[in-house]
Amino acid sequence: MSMLRLGIDVGGTNTDAVLIDGQRVVAATKSSTTSDVTSGIVAAIADLKAASGFDPAQVSAVMIGTTHFINALVEGTRLTQTAAIRFGLPATSALPPLVDWPERLRTAIGGHSYLCHGGHEYDGTEISAFDEQELRDVVDKALEAGARSFAISSVFSPVNAEFELRAAEIIAEVSPGAPISLSHDIGRMGLLGRENATVINAALRDLADNVTTGLSQSVLAAGISAPVFLSQNDGTLMDVDYARRYPVATFASGPTNSMRGAAFLSQQLDCAVIDVGGTTTDVGILQSGFPREASADVAVADVQTNFRMPDVLSVGIGGGSIVDGDAGAPRVGPQSVGYRLTEKALVFGGDTLTATDLAVAAGIADVGDPSLVAHLDPGLVRSALASIGERMGEIVDRMRISADPVPVVAVGGGSILVPDELISASSVMRPENYAVANAIGAAIAEVGGEVDRVFSVSPGQRDAVLDEARQEAVDRATAAGARPGSVRVVDIEEVPLAYLPGNATRIRVKAVGELSLGGDHHA
Structure with a gap:
């Protein structure tokens, strides 16, 4: 069976589409981006069909790079009313959630910002205890004020995510079906940056539902039943369900796809x-x-x-x-x-x-x-x-x-x-094919997994801790849909945190692998 991959890149000016068979570019086309985007994709697939006469049933995967979400944020449109809830009191009250947001964006998402007791120190000990009643009151207040999506952050949650997970359970019980974004799933260390990323993600969840459904339907309409993936910021792929939960991960996929496509075409x-x-x-x-x-x-x-x-x-x-x-x-x-x-x-x-x-x-x-x-x-x-x-x-x-x-x-x-x-x-x-490098970058993308947290490294234990972090990154890549056995570590960074006791070291490991196109990953 031939393994055709269809790569589509939706840019501000053009929608590019390419068909790749292994290492060979079978056909490539450029068509104008449309305001509703999906009809531009349908047109691009139709052009490809006309150029190469490919059989839609032979396509094994469709990869799409899109600027939908970053444009929605830049324009401040189509955003969902979002409640930003942080666990950190009595600490962090000087800089509440949304404190550094531009006024127009804060207004666009409703400006719902709440602080609760809780959070952890870098070593996992509690700042203050979780107060369930306090959270329930905040959720009621947020729902009353019109919030429909929730962004939960807690101090040092990449080290200990307990409070965020407990909060998610309570919100799911109080408001079944409301989208919930948890900061330890989205950002790295650094509270404000991680929290902001989580709030942006929460504000894009409704749009992500519409866009991912639209993309899947336009691919189906072209007679292609293969699974659909979206490109992420770091040049790796995520499936449609993941993109629906983490739209924020697509923000830089445009330039990234072009660079990955350039590497593929030039062999550099x-x-x-x-x-x-x-x-x-x-x-x-x-x-x-x-x-x-x-x-x-x-x-x-x-x-x-x-x-x-x-x-x-x-x-x-x-x-x-x-x-x-x-x-x-x-x-x-x-x-x-x-x-x-x-x-x-x-x-x-x-x-x-x-x-x-x-x-x-x-x-x-x-x-x-x-x-x-x-x-x-x-x-x-x-x-x-x-x-x-x-x-x-x-x-x-x-x-x-x-x-x-x-x-x-x-x-x-x-x-x-x-x-x-x-x-x-x-x-x-x-x-060759330089004009559609971005769509080629989407088509050849791999699946990645990343770990970024603080480990305590006792004397003589560095290798064991690094191995543990490597394995965790490999496991995450496999869980995201990479073929076991093809995963390799491409980046390791370790930063000893001299200002913290206990030989604390921040370790970041990134692993990537080929997309597994077995029957198990069909959406």
Whole structure:
């Protein structure tokens, strides 16, 4: 039986779809993203069918990367009224939940913030006892105020999750069926960042229900009965049920998929990736085939969180970037015509000079009608393209961590703008199928598992503790749907916490493995 995988990436401008058989790209297509997104996916699958004549029954898995959830948060729309409940009193009262949220987002989710007694120290001892009556009163108050989704956080819950689990049982009893998000399942150490991530997740739960149902139905409508997976921030997969519970895990899947696709197409495991879209250029670094993660906390829509996010620098240069100024000092971007490129750009009969027009005039791209840009001053074209190349080289330079030049892989529809020689690059490569690298990254994604908590490491016990953490990460990857035996550890980080007694060490381990496509994982 052939093992076809269908990868779909829903971007702001285009929806890309690819069909992969093992290591071979069978067919690829780009279609415009639609406002309801699902009809764009149906159209992309129909285009693929027309291009390759594949049999829907032969597709063994569908992988989708989507920007639905991050866009909903950035726009502050389609969010659910959420109660943020924290266990930490008498500590933490100076900074209550939602304290650092922008006003418009706090209003969008109802601003329901509550503090209860409880929480733990880093070593698992209680700050104060769990007060069941106090929690029941808070839940009643929240329901009365209109909250429909619950975000529960407790101090140091990644070390001891007892209070969050007890709270979830009580809420399920008081308000059956209400979505509940627990912080120890979502974020890492660090209370505010973890709590914020949990509140965002809770606020997206209703939308996640609609989106995941819509995605599953559009795949079924195309005659494909294979299980559907969504890509996560760190380049691994989650099944539809997991995505329904943790929509927040999809936030950075766009740039991550492009980087994973670049690694697959170029066969480079350690390199810089330049992904040029219609509006922005994203630059990231691949280490062992996976995106390097950001070391600092990441703000999403001005809310501080502590997700696993790729370390990506974005700059406003893309195929649709608007060019102004003269040959002496042309300016490219950050304004862009975006998805209206095919009506606005000169080569398509429009009235706006864009980066795509420069590429056509210079003879490095062949789209639209080249005669419409024949009048452009060759000096302007040259200096504008040179300034684009210079800025891209600068970003690669900022991202690399050693003095040695790095190989660069250019992907994305606008990557024709990346010059063949860049400062700080040892080589520039534009692999075949570069325009749909993001959908390919979704199609080849693997399943991951991560552990991030504080262990007490007694003298002479370091190896045993690391082995325990490794095994836990491998078990989590297998539980998430990885094929046992294919799981490998790709990242280990240990940070001794000198300010805590008892040889406390924070250990983070990430493991990934191939997707198990046996009968057991059919949704």
